[in-house]
Amino acid sequence: MATCDVCGNEYVKSFEIHIENSVHTFDSLECAIQRVAPTCGNCGCRVVGHGVEVGGAFYCCAHCARIVEPRVAARVADHA
């Protein structure tokens, strides 16, 4: 039994996500996404797939990366 970092729910099937040196506890993937998933630097949606990282910023897709960083992201392949 552990308590969710986001909503405070105590749940027997809670799980941990380890990122670098910190550990986060969640009761659901929805809470985990809210806390852990990066936000697209262009459209602001949550990046829950592979996404694209350009110049230290995350984007949900190559299209968004190209809008913000047209030169850097010119050759970024779209995983989506």
Ligand SMILES: [Zn+2]
């Ligand atoms: Zn929760």
Ligand SMILES: [Zn+2]
């Ligand atoms: Zn986007």
